[in-house]
Every structure is written in structure tokens, then in C-alpha cells.
Amino acid sequence: MTPEDRFPGPELPHSGPHPHQDLDVLPYGSYYEPNPPQEYRGSPGDYAGEQAGGQDATYSGYGGARFLEQHWPVAGHPMPEPGSQPVFHASQPLDDALGAPRPAAETPAAEDPPTIELGPPITEDNPYAGYQQQPAGDPGPVGPLYVVGDVHGYLDELFAALHQQGLIDADGHWAAGRSRVWFLGDFTDRGPDGIGVIDLVMQLAAEAAAAGGYCRALMGNHELLFLGAHRYGDEPVQSTAGTASFRAAWLLNGGQQHDLERLQGHHISWLSRLPAMALEDGHLLLHSDTTAYLEFGNSIDEVNDAVHDLLADEGADEWWDAFRRFTKRFAFRGAGGPMAAGELLSTYGGHRVVHGHSPIPYLTGEANNDSGERPYVPGPYIYADELAVAMDGGVTMEGRLLVSRLPVD
Structure with missing residues (x-):
């Protein structure tokens, strides 16, 4: 009997087809991050070495990986009564502009995903602008911390997962009091309602602030790709492999035309100010499993400011270069993974990296099997000698949209 038999997850509503998910690609191939030297051994004086006690920090192919086989009910939040699970149906059909999925490139290439600071949008037409500030007075103790993996436009599944954790009520409103929730990015593309997902997150940001969370x-x-497609469209950019455009790359990676048509000023303002990284309760929160953040600064503030400045002032080629860097992946997988994770932690703080971006079935190798069965994703995936936690459950490939309370162990 598997953990899924004992603790079955909620039956997810289907808001549209879930095609087999290609990894993000640029027009000329998939982008992986080369692992650090395979001969790396932990040693006193570096973070990963200290965690490994000076011993070999790569005692398994995935650096001591394991699943958190989590029981979906979470202490502190009552479960909905049987039969009360809300089912939400997205109004927009999946518009697959590309037809059949493209095969991922076989060989690793050069580089790759993105962000910057959250706050009230600066435009007048944001309906939630008046509710972003924390209540006055003593806020009292903070609530529990949750993270949400990649959503990719699957609004129905997001509703169900948040409701299952008691974070929203049956009507989709904040129900978690002083709880803290961090989305790890990738709201749009591939799924049917990316703008609906953004609207929900903006709404919950306002409601949570009003409740003290x-x-x-x-x-x-x-x-970053979505904003680039809106801002630069088919304008040529200089890729490392030739000339490309944001719109072409966006379509190649599951961009949905109806999302672009519904994008408004307050969405653009809000998205453009999101942070690239954050530190919460000793967890270094990132979207991408890459060390490219180190190329933008030596502190969290420096990285976030650099990305913010780039999005505010720079041109298409600079945007493209940032997208290329942040689309790199797999830095924490394999023999050199603990060293890569440790380098980020020693630079930016924290004791564990929590990221999205790379679907768990790709990290485990299960995505390469041809069984046709739903990927096995019982919960967050802990790897790199337990220095990294992956939160992209592969919702676009019939996996799960993960919402998890931290710490996960």
C-alpha cells in the first residue's frame, strides 16, 4: 500500500486538458544549469560541508532525496466536511496555440526564470489598492507559513488546494487569519486562466492584510516572459543561439492569447513589482532552482532591486538575458547539488532553499518513463542532502498543485 492509498489527496477538478509538460525552452533548446564539480566533498567551512559533517555530501544520486509523504490535512485548519469540497470551473477553454507538445531537447544547453517586489500596484484602477496596508496597532503573533507551487493558469485546482488547506472559504475568500502565504511564481501559461489566478492572488493579498496575515x-x-510578450511582442532580441522574440518564446512555452488580451494595467504594475527572492523563518524562497540569482547581487535586497531596475528601465535584450538566466534549472540535483544550494544559503541566509520551477517528476526522473500513469507526487520533494525542497508538483502534467505548510519535516 502506497502513501497515496493511505492518504489520498483531494480529487482535483479539471479545468482543461493537462498536456504532458515540456520543460521551459528558448527557441533553440532546453536550458539546464550545469552542476558543480562531481568530485565535491563536504568540508568544514562551507555550508553544505557543515551540514554533511565534513563527509561526502552526495551519498545518493539525488543527494539524499526523499519525498515528504504528507497527509493533506494540516494541523490548525479544519478540514471541509465530506462533499463540501468546492468545484470551480474556469470559463476560458485551453487555447493550445502550439498543438502537439514538443519533445524536450536531449542535451543540456547554456542558461535560464525571474521576479521583483510585492506591494500595492501604483495605478489608479487596482480594486484592492486600499486594502494592502497592515492593520494599525499591535499585530500580535504571526501565523503559520505556507508556500504554493507553480499554478500555470489552473485556477480550479488552485481553489481546491487552498480550500483543502483551510486558507480560503467555499466562496474563495481568505479564511486563514494571520497565516502567511507565499506563492513561488508561474501564475500563467499552459493552463486555461492565468489572469484569473493573478486576480485571485491579488484579492487574497488584500484580504489577508485586512485580517492581519x-x-x-x-x-x-x-x-517575466508574459510581461515581455506584452511589452516587446515580436521585437527581435539577441539570443545566445540567434535572433528570437518574447512573443515567440511565450507561445513556445504555453502562452495563452486570451490571458494576454485580458492583461490590464493593474496586473502589469503588480507583477512588475514582485520580488525575486525572500527569506521567511529560515527558508530561502526562490522560484527557480538555479544559482543565477548570484549574478544579480550578494543580498536579497540587491537581487530584488537589480531585477526591479531592469524591468523598469532596460530594453528587450536585457529583459531577454534576465529571462534566459532565470530559466536555468536543476542546480541542486545530482552530486553537486548540495554545494550549489549551500552557496545560495551562505550568501543570502537561511537553512533550506524552497523553490518551484522544475516539476518534481523531472527531478525524480519519473517524467521520462512511458507508463502513461499519473506522476507520483505525494507531497513536496526534499533533496540535495535536505538543503532543498521542490514545490512544483507538476499540475500541468496530471501531478498536483502543492500547497504546503513550512517547515515540511
């Missing part, structure tokens, strides 16, 4: 978000590489 907060709901915040990181910008994923798909937000």
Missing part, C-alpha cells in the same frame, strides 16, 4: 508572491520566469 499576508499573501505574497515571487515572480516566476513565466511572469
Whole structure:
């Protein structure tokens, strides 16, 4: 009997087809991050070495990986009564502009996803602008901390997962009091209602602040791609492999035309100010499993300011370069993974990296099997000698949209 037999997850509503998910690609191939040297051994004086006690920090192929086989009910939040699970149906059909899925490139290439600071949008037409500030007076103790993996436009599944954790009520409103929630990015593309997802997160940010909690978000590489498609369209950009455009790359990676048509000023303002990274309760929150953040600064504030400045002032080529860097992945997988995770932690703080971006079935290798069965994703995936937690449950490939309370162990 598997953990899923003992603790079955909620039956997810289907808001549209869930095609097999390709990894993000640029027009000329998939982008992986080369792992650090395979001969790395933990040693006193570096973070991963200290965690490994000076011993070999790569005692398994995935650096001591394991699933958190989580029981979906979470202490502190009552479960809905049987039969009360809300089912929400997205109004927009999936518009697959690309037809059949493209095969992922076989060989690793050069580089790759994105973000910047959350706060009230600066435009007048944001319906939630008046509710973003924390209540005055002593706020009291903080509530529990949750993270949400990649959503990719699957609004129905997001409603169900948040309701299952007691974070929203049956009508989709904040029900978690002083709880803290961080979305790890990638709201749009591939699924049927990316704008609906953004609207929900903005609404919950306002409602959570009014209740003394907060709901915040990181910008994923798909937000950077989405904004680039809106701002630069078919304008040529200089890719490392030739000339490309944001719109072409956006369509190649599951961009939905109806999302672009519904994008408004307050969405753009809000998305453009999301942070690239954050530190909460010793957890270094990132969208992408890459060390490219180190190329933008030596502190969290420096990285967030650099990305914010780039999105505010720079041109298409600079945007494209940032997208390319942040679409890199797999830095924490394999023999050099603990060293890569440790380098980020020693630079930015925290004791564990929590990220989205790379679907768990790809990290475990299960995505490469041809069984046709639903991927096995019982919960967050802990790996790199327990220095990293993956939260992209592969909702776009019939996995799960993960919402988990931290710490996960």
C-alpha cells in the first residue's frame, strides 16, 4: 500500500486538458544549469560541508532525496466536511496555440526564470489598492507559513488546494487569519486562466492584510516572459543561439492569447513589482532552482532591486538575458547539488532553499518513463542532502498543485 492509498489527496477538478509538460525552452533548446564539480566533498567551512559533517555530501544520486509523504490535512485548519469540497470551473477553454507538445531537447544547453517586489500596484484602477496596508496597532503573533507551487493558469485546482488547506472559504475568500502565504511564481501559461489566478492572488493579498496575515508572491520566469510578450511582442532580441522574440518564446512555452488580451494595467504594475527572492523563518524562497540569482547581487535586497531596475528601465535584450538566466534549472540535483544550494544559503541566509520551477517528476526522473500513469507526487520533494525542497508538483502534467505548510519535516 502506497502513501497515496493511505492518504489520498483531494480529487482535483479539471479545468482543461493537462498536456504532458515540456520543460521551459528558448527557441533553440532546453536550458539546464550545469552542476558543480562531481568530485565535491563536504568540508568544514562551507555550508553544505557543515551540514554533511565534513563527509561526502552526495551519498545518493539525488543527494539524499526523499519525498515528504504528507497527509493533506494540516494541523490548525479544519478540514471541509465530506462533499463540501468546492468545484470551480474556469470559463476560458485551453487555447493550445502550439498543438502537439514538443519533445524536450536531449542535451543540456547554456542558461535560464525571474521576479521583483510585492506591494500595492501604483495605478489608479487596482480594486484592492486600499486594502494592502497592515492593520494599525499591535499585530500580535504571526501565523503559520505556507508556500504554493507553480499554478500555470489552473485556477480550479488552485481553489481546491487552498480550500483543502483551510486558507480560503467555499466562496474563495481568505479564511486563514494571520497565516502567511507565499506563492513561488508561474501564475500563467499552459493552463486555461492565468489572469484569473493573478486576480485571485491579488484579492487574497488584500484580504489577508485586512485580517492581519499576508499573501505574497515571487515572480516566476513565466511572469517575466508574459510581461515581455506584452511589452516587446515580436521585437527581435539577441539570443545566445540567434535572433528570437518574447512573443515567440511565450507561445513556445504555453502562452495563452486570451490571458494576454485580458492583461490590464493593474496586473502589469503588480507583477512588475514582485520580488525575486525572500527569506521567511529560515527558508530561502526562490522560484527557480538555479544559482543565477548570484549574478544579480550578494543580498536579497540587491537581487530584488537589480531585477526591479531592469524591468523598469532596460530594453528587450536585457529583459531577454534576465529571462534566459532565470530559466536555468536543476542546480541542486545530482552530486553537486548540495554545494550549489549551500552557496545560495551562505550568501543570502537561511537553512533550506524552497523553490518551484522544475516539476518534481523531472527531478525524480519519473517524467521520462512511458507508463502513461499519473506522476507520483505525494507531497513536496526534499533533496540535495535536505538543503532543498521542490514545490512544483507538476499540475500541468496530471501531478498536483502543492500547497504546503513550512517547515515540511
